[in-house]
Amino acid sequence: MATEQSAITRATFDEVILPIYAPAEFIPVKGKGSRVWDQQGKEYIDFAGGIAVTALGHCHPALVDALKTQGETLWHTSNVFTNEPALRLARNIIDATFAERVLFMNSGTEANETAFKLARYYASTRHSPWKTKIIAFHNAFHGRSLFTVSVGGQPKYSDGFGPKPADIIHVPFNDLHAVKAVMDDHTCAIVVEPIQGEGGVTAATPEFLQGLRDLCDQHQALLVFDEVQCGMGRTGNLFAYQHYGVTPDILTSAKALGGGFPVSAVLTTQEIASAFHVGSHGSTYGGNPLACAVAGAAFDIINTPAVLEGVQSRRQRFVDHLQQINQQYDVFSDIRGMGLLIGAELKPQYAGRARDVLYAAAAEGVMVLNAGPNVMRFAPSLVVEQEDIDAGMARFAAAVGKVVNG
Numbered sequence: 001m002a003t004e005q006s007a008i009t010r011a012t013f014d015e016v017i018l019p020i021y022a023p024a025e026f027i028p029v030k031g032k033g034s035r036v037w038d039q040q041g042k043e044y045i046d047f048a049g050g051i052a053v054t055a056l057g058h059c060h061p062a063l064v065d066a067l068k069t070q071g072e073t074l075w076h077t078s079n080v081f082t083n084e085p086a087l088r089l090a091r092n093i094i095d096a097t098f099a100e101r102v103l104f105m106n107s108g109t110e111a112n113e114t115a116f117k118l119a120r121y122y123a124s125t126r127h128s129p130w131k132t133k134i135i136a137f138h139n140a141f142h143g144r145s146l147f148t149v150s151v152g153g154q155p156k157y158s159d160g161f162g163p164k165p166a167d168i169i170h171v172p173f174n175d176l177h178a179v180k181a182v183m184d185d186h187t188c189a190i191v192v193e194p195i196q197g198e199g200g201v202t203a204a205t206p207e208f209l210q211g212l213r214d215l216c217d218q219h220q221a222l223l224v225f226d227e228v229q230c231g232m233g234r235t236g237n238l239f240a241y242q243h244y245g246v247t248p249d250i251l252t253s254a255k256a257l258g259g260g261f262p263v264s265a266v267l268t269t270q271e272i273a274s275a276f277h278v279g280s281h282g283s284t285y286g287g288n289p290l291a292c293a294v295a296g297a298a299f300d301i302i303n304t305p306a307v308l309e310g311v312q313s314r315r316q317r318f319v320d321h322l323q324q325i326n327q328q329y330d331v332f333s334d335i336r337g338m339g340l341l342i343g344a345e346l347k348p349q350y351a352g353r354a355r356d357v358l359y360a361a362a363a364e365g366v367m368v369l370n371a372g373p374n375v376m377r378f379a380p381s382l383v384v385e386q387e388d389i390d391a392g393m394a395r396f397a398a399a400v401g402k403v404v405n406g
Contacts, residue, residue: 009039024362031058034381034388036367045392048367052197052229052341052379055256055302062297063259070293077289079282085292089299096238096303098247099267104287108228108254109143111264114281115250116147116191118268119222122275123188127220132166133187137173139199139372142191142226151191154198174204176211183215189222189250190215194240197229200375201336201343209246222249222272228264232256233302233382235339236311243338256382259298263291307382311339317386318342318378321393328397329404342378343371350374353403360399366392 010025026038034057036044049055056063070085077083090102105111116134123131136142140153149157150164153173158164171178173196183190190212196202216223225248230240232253237243239251249272254264285291301307319335322344326332334345346353354370361368369377380389 024359026362033057033059034384034392042365044362044365044367045388045395046367047378047380047384047392047396048369049256049379049381050260051255051369052234053255053258054260055232055234055382056259056298057381057383058260060259060298060301062301063261063294066293066297067261067290070290074289076285078284079286083287083289083292085289085296086287089292089296092296092299092303093265093267097251097267098241098269099251100270101268101273103266103273103281104292105254105264105266105283106262106285106291107143107264108226108252109145109148110283110286111228111252111254111266112142112148112151112191112226113145114266115224115226115252115268116151116189117281118266118272118276119189119191119224119250121280122222122272125275127188131186131188131220133184134168135179135182135187135190136168136170137192137196137199138170139173139196139202140170140191140193140226141196141198142193142228173199173202174208176208179212179215183219183221185219187219187221189224191224191226193226193228193230194244195230195235195338195341197341197377198371200345201341201371201377203336203338204244206244206246209244213246213248216249224248224250224252226252228252228254229379230338230341232298233308233311233339234341234379236308236315238303238308240338256302257298258291258295261291261294263295302382311382314380314382314384314386314389315339315342317389318380318393321389321397325393325397325400329400331400331404340378340380340382340384344376344378346374346376350404357399357403360403361396364395364399364402366395366399368396 028036029039030037034046036046093102136151138153142148142152147165153170169182194204225241227239235243251267322335332344333347337343352373354373358370371377
């Protein structure tokens, strides 16, 4: 029976949504650039970026124009047909990367699910049906489907859902000796984030990634880079593998790829892609014209010297502010990450209080993230204005002060 709609408030969430999130008390209703406003008109400076998604800020004119234009042209065709925005975006990605083939999906989870299925299918059809082992890393995060959450190295996300996919081994991140100890000819793939995001904003060492590449070559295994969070300009290169000079066999991209519109991609070579055939995999919405048109506009802007070269100077401005905050409050034990994926680890006396800092920051009018209980995470727009950085970090400093001083 139809009833009169009551006002939409934060309490509405608890009434209508499954209890898998704990959202902030305020509800954002409008965004422009790196600024967001809530239902009461309060302004926030956004250093969270929708978890590294809104890489060009909110409502970037080029993305809005692409969405409007495509929205008046062609929305959806299904994978029974192809479409021009998808083909154009695929060509641009191939021209800019190691990839020779691309497949579009809708989320980072779906991209990683596809990558892991492809790796196992390639190994079983090209080498042996027993070549199924996947080596992954503690504290990794690769998605929320049963397969991807099992490859992710955080039991808190995977326990309790019944039997997990088999033949997945986890070892410490950045520990090449640990990988060598479990690597063998039954290994089909090593799966790694060049920068662990959810795991604490920890970057791989160049020696570690090169060592993984060498091990995969020695054992006819595939090297899979999950660049869902660290790709698309976040490090100052289009993709992090280009920074390291280590080329994977499969790479996944999402988050910033669409600048806020749901879309993801799997990048690989022709040889590996050829293991799949018609019907091996699929997606109803993957590669739809709306998503690919918006992603194409975002790609054209991000993959430019002006944006990529600006990442480092913006990072330095954030780091300078964090160091100043640390001089004042002595709260951080480490400031790390790469480009505009920045982590600030809390000192032991503030262990477990990252969420407290996050909530205090929101109260001061700045949106930030945590990466686990002890690390503050910043993933702002790649084109965030310097005055927004200064104003937002002043608000963040005030929040830190309130947490430290109780």
